[in-house]
Amino acid sequence: MESGMTPDDLQAIWLTLKLASVTTVLLLLIVTPLSWWLAHTRKWYRGPVAAVVALPLVLPPSVLGFYLLLLLGPHGPVGKFTEALHLGTLPFTFAGLVVGSVLFSMPFAVQPIQNAFEAMGRRPLEVAATLRAGTWDRFFSVAVPLARPGFLTAIILAFAHTVGEFGVVLMLGGNIQGETRVLSVAVYNHVEAIEYGAAHWLAGGMVLFSFVVLLGLYLAGGKSWKVTR
Numbered sequence: 001m002e003s004g005m006t007p008d009d010l011q012a013i014w015l016t017l018k019l020a021s022v023t024t025v026l027l028l029l030i031v032t033p034l035s036w037w038l039a040h041t042r043k044w045y046r047g048p049v050a051a052v053v054a055l056p057l058v059l060p061p062s063v064l065g066f067y068l069l070l071l072l073g074p075h076g077p078v079g080k081f082t083e084a085l086h087l088g089t090l091p092f093t094f095a096g097l098v099v100g101s102v103l104f105s106m107p108f109a110v111q112p113i114q115n116a117f118e119a120m121g122r123r124p125l126e127v128a129a130t131l132r133a134g135t136w137d138r139f140f141s142v143a144v145p146l147a148r149p150g151f152l153t154a155i156i157l158a159f160a161h162t163v164g165e166f167g168v169v170l171m172l173g174g175n176i177q178g179e180t181r182v183l184s185v186a187v188y189n190h191v192e193a194i195e196y197g198a199a200h201w202l203a204g205g206m207v208l209f210s211f212v213v214l215l216g217l218y219l220a221g222g223k224s225w226k227v228t229r
Contacts, residue, residue, distance in 0.1 A: 005201050011178055012186035013202075019094070019169075019182060020162040023101040027109040027158050028151070030102065035110050036143070039117035054107045061104065065171025068100050072172070092174045097182070100172040101162045108157040116150025117143065153217065160213040164206065 005013075038050055056064060072090040073079045079089045090096035124146060128138045144151070166184040173180030175189070183202060190199035 061167025
């Protein structure tokens with residue numbers, strides 16, 4: 001029975017941190033305008049859009065991973081499009097993991113920012129408008145600073161949630177060393193091989209990491225981080 005971390009485990013940790021970092025940055029770019037729209041629109045299709053965004057909260061990760069595998073695969077519409085561009089297909093690549101992670105962690109980034117925008121109200125923006133601040137100026141100089149706790153919470157939750165992924169990354173990325181084998185999959189491999197000592201090192205680190213994240217959020221005391229699963 002092996003104990004301690006192997007070079008493959010260190011590689012899995014590095015790949016996981018890389019995946020979580022890239023996913024978090026992309027999520028901030030995508031969900032900021034989406035959260036703003038959800039917080040302020042009164043269109044009838046706001047509800048359906050919000051429901052689609054929140055689907056990963058209730059869908060089994062394996063189900064989401066399965067349909068992404070079909071969608072991004074060689075016979076899916078996205079897969080055919082990427083192959084037509086001579087980019088190959090996304091499943092079983094790091095890029096595929098990023099796509100799956102962005103979709104899977106999206107509600108954990110959208111909800112804190114949306115809540116922060118809603119709590120801010122329209123009054124600060126109206127005051128800024130009376131001072132002749134333009135639309136972009138009002139957003140970046142007023143809305144974003146006031147919603148900073150929501151952004152911070154979104155960053156922490158999206159990063160931590162991506163680190164803890166298993167079902168989606170296994171279905172969409174497989175178990176390719178150095179390419180798609182992330183930390184959660186490495187734990188699974190050790191358990192299957194009855195290498196409980198090595199599994200303890202990785203799993204214990206993830207437990208500690210999760211505890212620190214939740215403790216930090218509780219100590220922050222903000223309401224914007226409360227996401228219902």
